[in-house]
Amino acid sequence: MKDLKKKTIAGLGWSSAGNLINQVIKFVISIFLARILMPEDFGLMAMVIVFTSLAQVFMSFGFGSALIQDKKTTQLDFSSIFFLNVGIGFTLFIITFLFSDLVGQFYGESEVGKLLRYLSITFVISSFGIIPNVILTKEIKFQKVTSAETTSILLSGITAVILAYLDFGVYSLIFQSISASVFRTVIIFLLAGWLPTLAFSIASIKKYLSFSSNIFFLNIISQTLNELDTILIGKFYPAASLGVFNRAKTLRKYPLSIIAGGLNKVLYPSLSKIQNDNVRLTKYYSSLLHVLAFLVIPIMFTLIVVAKPLIILVLTEKWIEVVPIFQILCLVGFMIPIGGINSNIFLSKGKSGFVLKFETVKRIFFSLVIVASLPYGLQGMAIGMSIATSVTFIPNLYFPGKLIGFSMIKQLKIILPYLLIATMSALIAYTYHSSLNSFDLLLQILIPSIQIFILYIGLVFVLKLKGLELVKDNIVFPLIKKNIN
Numbered sequence: 001m002k003d004l005k006k007k008t009i010a011g012l013g014w015s016s017a018g019n020l021i022n023q024v025i026k027f028v029i030s031i032f033l034a035r036i037l038m039p040e041d042f043g044l045m046a047m048v049i050v051f052t053s054l055a056q057v058f059m060s061f062g063f064g065s066a067l068i069q070d071k072k073t074t075q076l077d078f079s080s081i082f083f084l085n086v087g088i089g090f091t092l093f094i095i096t097f098l099f100s101d102l103v104g105q106f107y108g109e110s111e112v113g114k115l116l117r118y119l120s121i122t123f124v125i126s127s128f129g130i131i132p133n134v135i136l137t138k139e140i141k142f143q144k145v146t147s148a149e150t151t152s153i154l155l156s157g158i159t160a161v162i163l164a165y166l167d168f169g170v171y172s173l174i175f176q177s178i179s180a181s182v183f184r185t186v187i188i189f190l191l192a193g194w195l196p197t198l199a200f201s202i203a204s205i206k207k208y209l210s211f212s213s214n215i216f217f218l219n220i221i222s223q224t225l226n227e228l229d230t231i232l233i234g235k236f237y238p239a240a241s242l243g244v245f246n247r248a249k250t251l252r253k254y255p256l257s258i259i260a261g262g263l264n265k266v267l268y269p270s271l272s273k274i275q276n277d278n279v280r281l282t283k284y285y286s287s288l289l290h291v292l293a294f295l296v297i298p299i300m301f302t303l304i305v306v307a308k309p310l311i312i313l314v315l316t317e318k319w320i321e322v323v324p325i326f327q328i329l330c331l332v333g334f335m336i337p338i339g340g341i342n343s344n345i346f347l348s349k350g351k352s353g354f355v356l357k358f359e360t361v362k363r364i365f366f367s368l369v370i371v372a373s374l375p376y377g378l379q380g381m382a383i384g385m386s387i388a389t390s391v392t393f394i395p396n397l398y399f400p401g402k403l404i405g406f407s408m409i410k411q412l413k414i415i416l417p418y419l420l421i422a423t424m425s426a427l428i429a430y431t432y433h434s435s436l437n438s439f440d441l442l443l444q445i446l447i448p449s450i451q452i453f454i455l456y457i458g459l460v461f462v463l464k465l466k467g468l469e470l471v472k473d474n475i476v477f478p479l480i481k482k483n484i485n
Helices: 002-036 039-060 063-069 073-107 108-120 121-127 130-138 142-165 171-192 202-226 227-237 239-273 278-315 320-328 337-346 350-406 408-431 443-460 466-484
Strands: none
Touching: 002 142, 002 239, 002 278, 039 108, 039 121, 039 171, 039 202, 039 227, 039 239, 063 142, 063 202, 063 350, 073 108, 073 121, 073 130, 073 202, 073 227, 108 121, 108 171, 108 466, 121 171, 130 142, 130 171, 142 171, 171 239, 171 320, 202 227, 202 350, 227 239, 227 350, 239 278, 239 320, 239 337, 278 337, 278 350, 278 408, 278 443, 278 466, 320 350, 337 350, 350 408, 408 443, 443 466
């Protein structure tokens, strides 16, 4: 148990630090690109990414999760699935290259077909890195995974910014994706120190097919329905509108990815090792819930208050339409990472079949809401998505809680105090926010943020909520001690 805890904490440290660095790099690069390029460019790129993301799901077919979950993997298993992934990658490249114009016809944008043809090469490149990444993840060697991701994000981002300054337009975003795929695959392969043997076993494929097929169908359904708003906006609205909506989603995703992204990478392999001990799972989950609620909720509410000056400052006035959409999406932003933890509980228990059924029903509901809100514009769709997120949050707490004996009521008792304190702090800051309109944009961001921070931390401290103590003892103090030593 101590060894697992040590590995998990170390993995969480590297993964969280890596996510922080990666998201900061992505954010800085996105600012440069958003200031140079137009919303139409990002809209066209979003249309292309929808289809490449779906193809990536086909390529991995859920075998990665199956290999991580299994405690008795062999070299033959890894090699067999490696060659299968590469074969699928080449197949997807050929199919996409031949039929990419159909995607352009669907959107009514001939340029989309050309862009997709370029981007399809990433299927081949990425297929070589899936198994080395799985091996490092399974062994909780996140220092190496983080190094590969950070290097690839930085180098590909620099490539994109240079091309954007040279007036490559949307193609700077295309070559950013291609170069990121090349850098990450090469680095992850070298760091894993693994090579496949020239052997292929159908038995190895069959061994994981049941679990992986559930993961595959879950991922394909989730990916399709997650991107339904992108598909519909791209189909029925101008590319610039899609660029605006996608920018709002991306901006909300940055803080969530920083906090929860690293956690989820470590969480699944760690939970898989204690999958048969509900007492430890419950204790583990309770602490994670405290930490997530303590960190994510006030950040989302602060972003709502400072959204307008923040977006004008970093993206310029041409992105002003992002503001109301971003604010609406941030209202329920804290529910997303908590849902991610709950899915990991089921997967760690080998319950991929239930996750598939649950996520399918949930995503169908999301899709119906998105379709119904389509005629009401971008803000209407944002409201619809937020309502759907709120409605599905309850079963997202109930079912995993039932599985490990940690009721939904107990979970809500953890979350609600942080939610109420953050709401009150944000409302007080927002009351005085209008009086800051004559101030510099940076001050319009800093003053409300500091107000919310002081009020929130003060009330959490007075009420002795566990989240502050957990963050202080497990994240802040260890980092300070490490830097001093």
